Amino acid sequence: MVVYTDAEIEEFINERKILPDNYYDVLINQLKIRGAHKRSELTIAGVNQNTYYIDVRQSTHNVRNFSVILRVENRITTGSFILRRYNGDNHWHTNALEGEDIHDFHIHLATERYQAASRKPEGYAVVTNSYSDIVTALESMITDCGFIRPSDNRERLI
Amino acid sequence: MMLETLEQTIASSLNTQVRVIQEGLTRYPIFTPFTLPDGDHFDVVLIAVESGSVWKLTDEGSTLMHLSYWTPYEALMRGSRKNVIDNVLSRHAVQNDNGVLYLEFPPHQLGNALMTYLQALTQVSDIEFLNKEQVRETFREDFNTFMREIVPPERLKLNYNHPTHDPNEIYTVDARINGLPEPFYIFAIGTNDRCRDVTITLHTMEKWPIKFQSVAIFRDQQSIARDVLARFSDVGGKQFASLTSSGVAIRSYFEKRILDPA
Numbered sequence: 001m002v003v004y005t006d007a008e009i010e011e012f013i014n015e016r017k018i019l020p021d022n023y024y025d026v027l028i029n030q031l032k033i034r035g036a037h038k039r040s041e042l043t044i045a046g047v048n049q050n051t052y053y054i055d056v057r058q059s060t061h062n063v064r065n066f067s068v069i070l071r072v073e074n075r076i077t078t079g080s081f082i083l084r085r086y087n088g089d090n091h092w093h094t095n096a097l098e099g100e101d102i103h104d105f106h107i108h109l110a111t112e113r114y115q116a117a118s119r120k121p122e123g124y125a126v127v128t129n130s131y132s133d134i135v136t137a138l139e140s141m142i143t144d145c146g147f148i149r150p151s152d153n154r155e156r157l158i
Numbered sequence: 159m160m161l162e163t164l165e166q167t168i169a170s171s172l173n174t175q176v177r178v179i180q181e182g183l184t185r186y187p188i189f190t191p192f193t194l195p196d197g198d199h200f201d202v203v204l205i206a207v208e209s210g211s212v213w214k215l216t217d218e219g220s221t222l223m224h225l226s227y228w229t230p231y232e233a234l235m236r237g238s239r240k241n242v243i244d245n246v247l248s249r250h251a252v253q254n255d256n257g258v259l260y261l262e263f264p265p266h267q268l269g270n271a272l273m274t275y276l277q278a279l280t281q282v283s284d285i286e287f288l289n290k291e292q293v294r295e296t297f298r299e300d301f302n303t304f305m306r307e308i309v310p311p312e313r314l315k316l317n318y319n320h321p322t323h324d325p326n327e328i329y330t331v332d333a334r335i336n337g338l339p340e341p342f343y344i345f346a347i348g349t350n351d352r353c354r355d356v357t358i359t360l361h362t363m364e365k366w367p368i369k370f371q372s373v374a375i376f377r378d379q380q381s382i383a384r385d386v387l388a389r390f391s392d393v394g395g396k397q398f399a400s401l402t403s404s405g406v407a408i409r410s411y412f413e414k415r416i417l418d419p420a
């Protein structure tokens with residue numbers, strides 16, 4: 001079942017999302033331990049009234065095992081829909097439909113074709129060299145996905 | 159193709175898909191073709207313990223962390239989901255040390271141990287495909303646990319009936335949060351029948367001289383029939399589409415209002 005088309009996914013990614021002043025504190029400095037991993041969450045409103053969530057997960061055993069996740073509250077089915085995941089390089093990834101293997105840092109992208117194939121929407125991933133740890137992965141996602149940093153927003157208002 | 163050739167082809171294919179690297183003296187990450195539902199491969203690390211007399215396969219906590227991308231970690235660690243995971247681990251002699259899944263074995267059993275371990279991880283990752291009946295069973299226990307997590311015990315009453323207006327306990331509220339000018343009456347709705355009951359309950363309560371804020375938390379709002387949901391929406395207040403996937407939003411909604419009722 002296709003929940004969102006590629007065009008709709010692109011709209012979500014590009015929708016402007018204003019980060020609160022304390023986003024870095026909440027997401028990175030206030031990671032809480034659950035079992036064998038650390039986690040944090042932040043809810044952000046988009047300017048088109050969509051609700052987004054950033055989730056951060058990092059293994060307590062291996063700092064290169066992490067995921068910075070962007071979700072949107074789902075208007076069509078229940079719950080939320082994962083748009084992007086910025087993953088560490090501790091594990092391999094295989095793009096099942098293309099038969100491609102990835103052995104590096106990679107970004108999971110929600111796609112229409114993986115939904116149509118009844119796979120995880122974000123089952124497709126691309127290699128990246130835009131980050132090398134959890135902090136730069138978060139910054140990379142902020143740059144890629146329509147987020148407006150608090151400082152950018154203040155400059156805009158002056 | 160001859161049987162022997164088939165066997166060699168399969169064995170050779172499997173061989174090329176397994177890679178082992180060494181990190182330090184006793185740590186060996188193993189890369190295998192086995193994947194989670196999103197195409198990420200299972201994290202498996204072989205570690206020599208007790209001077210190499212015992213070996214250990216461990217996921218260093220990554221399997222349950224990975225599953226928490228789709229199902230809240232707390233939901234994996236309680237109720238029916240926890241039971242399913244515990245049963246899988248027990249069948250394969252895999253231990254769960256605070257989220258780290260590991261298997262210890264003598265070195266000469268490495269091949270069998272790796273297959274057993276991967277089978278266990280694969281079955282644990284299938285928790286996401288719990289059938290609807292099993293998920294329905296977990297809904298009420300998940301709801302009660304969730305409410306206990308986010309509301310201080312002195313302000314929470316589960317299965318509440320109004321002492322004056324409902325002495326026969328017909329119109330049950332699944333959770334009541336007190337200490338507010340208008341208490342929250344929260345309803346856990348998992349089925350069409352429950353949705354109809356809650357609709358009737360709210361219509362009845364509207365006639366009582368009491369003030370309250372109603373909140374509905376659905377197991378899966380999309381599974382409720384359109385006409386049933388429409389009738390409910392005429393009388394229901396705030397709605398959350400799914401306890402599992404809207405957990406962050408629900409927590410944020412209540413925490414803000416409980417701490418700052420104004």
